[in-house]
Amino acid sequence: MSGLLRIIVQRLLLGLVTLFVVSIIIFVAVNALPGDFAEAILGQGATEEAVTAIREQLGLNQNAFTRYATWLGGAVRGDLGVPLSQALFAGNFGTTATGTDVITVVDQIIPRLKNTLFLAGVSAAIAVPLAVTLGVLTALYRNSAFDKAMNVSTLSAISSPEFFIAYILILFLAVLNPVFPSLSNIFPGMEFSERLNRTMLPALTLTLAVTAQMMRMTRAAIINLLASPYIEMARLKGLSPMRVIVKHALPNALAPIITVIALNLAFLVTGVVVVEVVFVYPGIGQLFVDSVKIRDIPVVQACCLIFAAVYILLNLTADILSIISNPRLRHPK
Amino acid sequence: MTLLYLALFAAVLFGVAYVFRLVGRSATGNAPFFRDMPFGVAYGYMLAAFLLLFGIYYYLKPVDLEGVPQAGVMFFRWAVQGFIMFAAAAFVFRLIFRNVGTEGTKKLFRSMPLTAAFGVMIIIAYAFVSIFAGLIAPYGQEEILGAANIVPGGNPAMGGNPEYPLGTDQIGRDILSRLIYGAQNTVGIAFVTTCLAFFIGGSLGFLAATLGGWLDQLLSRAVDALMAIPALIFALLLITIATAWAGSASWQVTIYMIFIIAIIDSTRVFRLSRAVGLNIVVMDYIEAAKLRGEGLGYLVFREMLPNAYAPLLAEFGLRFCFVFLTIASLSFLGVGIQPPLADWGTMVRDLSQFINFAAFAPNVAVAPLLAAGAIALLTVGVNFVVDWMLHKSSGLKE
Numbered sequence: 001m002s003g004l005l006r007i008i009v010q011r012l013l014l015g016l017v018t019l020f021v022v023s024i025i026i027f028v029a030v031n032a033l034p035g036d037f038a039e040a041i042l043g044q045g046a047t048e049e050a051v052t053a054i055r056e057q058l059g060l061n062q063n064a065f066t067r068y069a070t071w072l073g074g075a076v077r078g079d080l081g082v083p084l085s086q087a088l089f090a091g092n093f094g095t096t097a098t099g100t101d102v103i104t105v106v107d108q109i110i111p112r113l114k115n116t117l118f119l120a121g122v123s124a125a126i127a128v129p130l131a132v133t134l135g136v137l138t139a140l141y142r143n144s145a146f147d148k149a150m151n152v153s154t155l156s157a158i159s160s161p162e163f164f165i166a167y168i169l170i171l172f173l174a175v176l177n178p179v180f181p182s183l184s185n186i187f188p189g190m191e192f193s194e195r196l197n198r199t200m201l202p203a204l205t206l207t208l209a210v211t212a213q214m215m216r217m218t219r220a221a222i223i224n225l226l227a228s229p230y231i232e233m234a235r236l237k238g239l240s241p242m243r244v245i246v247k248h249a250l251p252n253a254l255a256p257i258i259t260v261i262a263l264n265l266a267f268l269v270t271g272v273v274v275v276e277v278v279f280v281y282p283g284i285g286q287l288f289v290d291s292v293k294i295r296d297i298p299v300v301q302a303c304c305l306i307f308a309a310v311y312i313l314l315n316l317t318a319d320i321l322s323i324i325s326n327p328r329l330r331h332p333k
Numbered sequence: 334m335t336l337l338y339l340a341l342f343a344a345v346l347f348g349v350a351y352v353f354r355l356v357g358r359s360a361t362g363n364a365p366f367f368r369d370m371p372f373g374v375a376y377g378y379m380l381a382a383f384l385l386l387f388g389i390y391y392y393l394k395p396v397d398l399e400g401v402p403q404a405g406v407m408f409f410r411w412a413v414q415g416f417i418m419f420a421a422a423a424f425v426f427r428l429i430f431r432n433v434g435t436e437g438t439k440k441l442f443r444s445m446p447l448t449a450a451f452g453v454m455i456i457i458a459y460a461f462v463s464i465f466a467g468l469i470a471p472y473g474q475e476e477i478l479g480a481a482n483i484v485p486g487g488n489p490a491m492g493g494n495p496e497y498p499l500g501t502d503q504i505g506r507d508i509l510s511r512l513i514y515g516a517q518n519t520v521g522i523a524f525v526t527t528c529l530a531f532f533i534g535g536s537l538g539f540l541a542a543t544l545g546g547w548l549d550q551l552l553s554r555a556v557d558a559l560m561a562i563p564a565l566i567f568a569l570l571l572i573t574i575a576t577a578w579a580g581s582a583s584w585q586v587t588i589y590m591i592f593i594i595a596i597i598d599s600t601r602v603f604r605l606s607r608a609v610g611l612n613i614v615v616m617d618y619i620e621a622a623k624l625r626g627e628g629l630g631y632l633v634f635r636e637m638l639p640n641a642y643a644p645l646l647a648e649f650g651l652r653f654c655f656v657f658l659t660i661a662s663l664s665f666l667g668v669g670i671q672p673p674l675a676d677w678g679t680m681v682r683d684l685s686q687f688i689n690f691a692a693f694a695p696n697v698a699v700a701p702l703l704a705a706g707a708i709a710l711l712t713v714g715v716n717f718v719v720d721w722m723l724h725k726s727s728g729l730k731e
Binding site: 018019021022025026029030141146152155156158159160161162163164167168170171172175176177179182240242266271273274277278288289292293295297300303304307308311312315 | 335371374377381404405408448557558559561562563565566567569570571572573574576577654658661662665666667668678681685688689698701702705706708709712713715716717720
C-alpha cells in the first residue's frame with residue numbers, strides 16, 4: 001500500500017510541476033502582447049494620467065520576473081487580480097480599483113465555475129452509465145445489425161461539431177416540441193428541478209458528444225480481451241455470453257475504460273465553451289469567450305489557468321485510477 | 334406525466350416481446366433461433382420493430398393540416414429522404430468504381446463497406462467544389478444582392494425566389510454561393526493548417542526519434558507542457574493576443590490562426606510520429622543504412638517515412654477533422670476566419686436565430702442547419718474512411 005501511496009504522491013508532484021510550467025507558458029504568451037499593454041487597452045484617446053494609472057494598477061512598471069512572481073503568488077493565495085473592465089473604469093475616473101466594492105476576477109469566476117461543474121456533472125451522470133451499458137451491449141452483440149447501427153451513429157456523433165448537435169436538439173426538443181427551454185438562464189437561488197430542467201439541453205448535447213467516444217472504447221477494450229484463454233475457459237464452462245462479459249471481461253477492461261472516462265470528463269469541463277455560448281449558459285466558458293472578445297487579459301489568464309488545472313487534475317486521476325485498477329502497473333519491472 | 338406514459342409503453346412492450354418469443358417458439362417448433370433467444374434480445378427486436386413502424390407512420394402523416402404546415406413531419410421527411418439519397422448515391426458510386434478504373438482501385442472498392450464508400454464520395458465531392466468554387470457559385474461571396482432574408486426553397490408563395498434557391502442572408506448575400514465559397518475557405522484553410530501541423534510535428538518527431546539524446550528530451554518535455562493546456566482554450570488565448578497584434582487588419586488574424594492551430598496540433602503529430610519512428614529506428618535496415626553512411630535526410634525521408642506511411646495517413650485524416658472542427662468552432666465563436674470571407678462557422682452563428690421560426694415556417698429554419706450540416710457531413714465522411722483504414726490495417730476480424 002505504501003508503494004501505491006508513493007506513486008500517487010509522485011504523480012501529484014508531477015502534476016504541480018506541469019501546472020507551474022503551464023503558468024509560465026500562459027504568462028509568456030500574454031506578455032507577447034505588442035507595445036505597452038496599458039496603451040493597447042485604452043486606445044488612442046487615452047490621457048497620460050489614465051495610462052499611468054493603469055500601469056500602476058497592473059504593475060506594468062516592474063520587470064517581467066517580478067510581475068510573474070506577483071501574479072503567481074496572488075494565484076496561489078486565491079487572488080487573481082481585477083478584471084480590466086474594472087481597472088479601465090478606475091483608470092478613466094482617476095480612482096483606484098482596490099476599493100471594497102470592486103468585483104475581482106475570482107468573484108466573477110467562482111459562481112460561473114460552479115455552474116459549469118454542475119453542467120458537467122449532469123452530463124457525466126447521464127453519459128457514463130449510458131456509455132458503459134451500450135459498450136457492453138455492442139460487445140455482446142458484435143457484428144449484429146444493432147452493433148453496426150450504433151457504430152455508424154456514434155461515429156457521426158463524434159465527428160459532428162457541437163453546435164450542429166446543439167441546434168438539432170434545439171430544433172426538435174425546444175422549438176418543434178417544447179420539452180426543454182432553449183435558453184439556459186440560470187441564476188442563484190433557483191429551485192433544483194427548475195435548474196435541472198434548464199440545464200438539460202446543454203447537458204444532452206455534451207452527453208451526445210462524449211458518450212460515443214466512451215462507448216467505442218468500452219467496446220474495443222472488451223473485444224480485445226475476448227481472445228484470452230480465461231474467456232475461452234469461461235465460455236467452455238457453459239456460462240452465458242452476458243455473464244462472460246460482465247463478470248470476466250469487464251473487470252479486466254476497467255483500466256482503459258476508466259482512462260477514457262476521465263479523459264472525457266476533462267473534455268466535458270474544457271469543451272463546454274461552444275455549448276455554453278449556444279445555450280447562453282452562464283458558465284466559465286461563456287465568460288472566457290466574452291473576455292477573449294474584449295481582450296480582458298486578467299480574466300483570460302485566470303480562466304486559462306483554471307481550465308489547465310482541471311485538465312491536469314483529471315488526467316492525473318485517470319493515471320492513478322488505472323494504476324490502482326491494474327496490479328501489473330503497480331509493480332513495474 | 335410523460336414519464337408515466339414512457340413506463341406504460343415499456344410495460345406494454347415487455348408483454349409484446351414475451352408473446353413474440355412464445356409465438357416464435359411454438360410456430361417454428363422450437364427452432365434454435367427462438368429457443369436460445371434471451372428475453373433482452375426479444376425486447377430489442379420488438380423495440381426496433383416499433384420504432385420502424387412509428388417512423389413509417391410519422392413519415393406518411395400529412396405535411397399540411399388545414400393550411401398549417403406540420404414542421405415536425407416536414408423535417409422528418411427531409412431527414413429520411415436525405416439519408417436514403419446519400420445511401421443510394423454511395424451505393425451507385427461504389428458500384429461504378431467496382432467496374433471502372435484500374436485493377437487496383439476495382440479491388441479496393443470491392444472490399445469497401447458502404448460507409449467508407451460514402452466517405453470517399455463526400456471527400457471527392459468537397460475537393461471538387463472547393464477547387465472550382467469560383468466556377469460553380471452563381472454569385473460572388475461578398476456580393477450584396479437585391480433583397481435580404483429571402484426564404485430557402487425557391488417557392489415565391491412562401492417568400493422564396495427561384496433565382497436564389499437557398500435564399501439570401503440578413504444583408505442580402507446568396508446563401509448557396511456562400512456555402513460553395515465556404516467550402517473553399519473553410520476546407521482550404523483547414524487543409525493548409527493540417528499540412529503545416531504535419532510538416533512541423535512530423536519532421537520534429539522523426540528527428541527526435543532518430544537523434545535521441547538531449548534534443549529528444551527537450552522536445553518531448555516541451556510538447557508535454559504544451560499538451561497540458563486544452564487545445565481550444567490555448568487557441569483562444571493565443572488568438573486574443575494575435576488580434577491585438579493584427580490591429581485593424583482582420584485578414585492577418587486568419588493567418589495567425591493558421592499558425593496557432595498548426596503549432597498546437599503539431600504537438601499531437603509529434604507524439605505519434607516519434608512513437609512510430611522509435612519502432613522503426615531499431616530495425617535492421619536502418620542500422621544497415623547508417624553503416625552505409627547515409628545522411629540524416631536520407632534516413633528520415635527514404636527509410637523511415639515510407640514505413641510510417643499507414644499510421645500517419647490515418648492520423649492525417651483524424652487530425653484534419655480536429656483542425657476543421659476547431660476552426661469551425663472558433664469561427665462560430667466569432668474569433669476565427671474573419672467576415673468578408675464566407676465561412677461555415679460564421680454562417681451558422683449569423684443565421685442561428687432563424688431556427689426559432691421552425692414551428693410555423695420550416696423552410697426558414699433550414700438555413701443555419703445547412704452550413705452546420707456541411708461541416709458535419711465532411712467530418713463524418715473523413716471519419717468513416719479513417720475508421721475503415723484503421724480496421725483494415727489492424728487486421729481485426731472480430
